[in-house]
Amino acid sequence: MPSQGFPRCLRLLNAGDFSHVFEQADLKVHGKGxxxxxxxxxxxxxxxxLVVSKKNVKRAVDRNRFKRLVRESARLRQHHLPxxxxxxLAKRGxxxxDNETLNRQLHGMWKRLQRDAQTVSVAPPLDGVTRDT
Structure with missing residues (x-):
């Protein structure tokens, strides 16, 4: 059975990692909230x-719950994700x-990312600049 841990190497940790995704995202999947x-x-x-702003989610307990549920869902699906x-990103509302609905939403998002990733290739951009690390 593969490891079900969630070590640091499976997390985006610094601003450069985040901006790398924000600048040129290959896929965008919307879900409720x-x-x-x-x-x-x-x-x-x-x-x-994870990006959970105080502007969109006021209480710390709600921000922490969202982050905990996303991390747990990602941890369990990590071997199926491309x-x-x-x-x-957390949106208002x-x-x-509730937790059950949030888990269903996350499961659906992981499946859509998995499906859509098959259509996107890791080809170099047309301008000749390398994109990934």
């Missing part, structure tokens, strides 16, 4: 980053969604 931006990678494993950097 959240959105995922993804950029293909050649690392061989997915990396997940090699990409994924940023999950995500605190009103």
């Amino acid at each position: 959240m959105m995922a931006l993804a950029r293909m990678s050649t690392r061989g494993y997915p990396r997940i980053g 090699s990409m950097d994924i940023v999950i 995500v605190q009103d969604i």
Whole structure:
């Protein structure tokens, strides 16, 4: 059985990693209360980053709950996800969604990312500049 841990190498940790995805996202998946931006990678494993602003989710307990549920969902699906950097953004109203619905939304987002990633290739851009690390 493969490892189900969620080590640091599976996380987007610094501003450069996040801006790399924000600048040129290959995929964009919308869900109720959240959105995922993804950029293909050649690392061989997915990396997940979270953006949960105080402006969209006021209470810290709600921000922490959302982050905990996303991390847990990603941890369980990590071996099924394609090699990409994924940023999950919380939208207004995500605190009103119960855990079961949020898990269903995340499961659907992972499946859509997995399906859509097959159509996107990791080809170099036309301007000759390398894109990935």
